[in-house]
Amino acid sequence: MKTNPEIAGRLTEDGHRLDVRVYFEDTDFSGVVYHARYLHFLERGRSDFLRLKGIGHRELMSGDFGAPMAFAVRRMEIEFLRPARIDDVLTVMTRTRQLGGARILLDQQILRGEDLLIEANVKVAVISPEGKPMRMPARVLEVLAPETDL
Template sequence: MSPMPANASGDLSIRVYYEDTDTGGVVYYANYLKFFERGRTEWLRALGVDQRELAAREQMMFVVRHADIAYRQPARLDDQIDIRTTVADLRASTLVFQQQALRDGELLASATVQICTVHATTFKPIRLSPSLRDLLNKALH
């Protein structure tokens, strides 16, 4: 897969299945966290970052430190929604993602998610490796 161009956002299209909804056929609020996780994973994958390889080679994993979500409109069974992912901030051991769930351009939910890099076995915070930091910086500028 070729690297994502500079200043790119990642978009992931998701179909809402029955398992994603509550008894009223509306997406259960916690499932947006799953949708946003998939969006971040695919954004990283498009940059060429394999998270399993990163954990094995550099003993580094990404974990959610904080998530702030605002819900605007419901998504429903069989809706096609787009998850838009961009990086708002990059620091020594954290990334801040801005994410949106959209249906036909209409904002359904938005989130700011702070990700921390941790050691794969101790789970203590560690700095991004220089190579990963360079890759992420190129995607942001």
């Protein structure tokens, strides 16, 4: 899997950082980011975090890490603290909080400079291609282990 690090953000000491720009398509009539668009930004952060860790969605589904598998968001809590606006450059921060046999808990934030705009807690389930829960392969657990204690 080839990764363009300029597009995929960068790994940090405790997770991942991805910069995204707010475009017209992300906003409502007033130029403020529509609330559902934050889900897109958060998804990009999670996907690029995995990609830079060497875990691509195609490789997961093809069974490169053991049995074919996928990740599915099971639960998400989002706190909207401040709005973003058209042309803002936002930073999506993603880090692993906890790993289990069949789930991952992630903490995500969206910032504009130093201003915290969004906080999200995400529970991701490991599923088979048929959508059934399954245990995470040891290799994936090792790669996703938190870098630092929280």
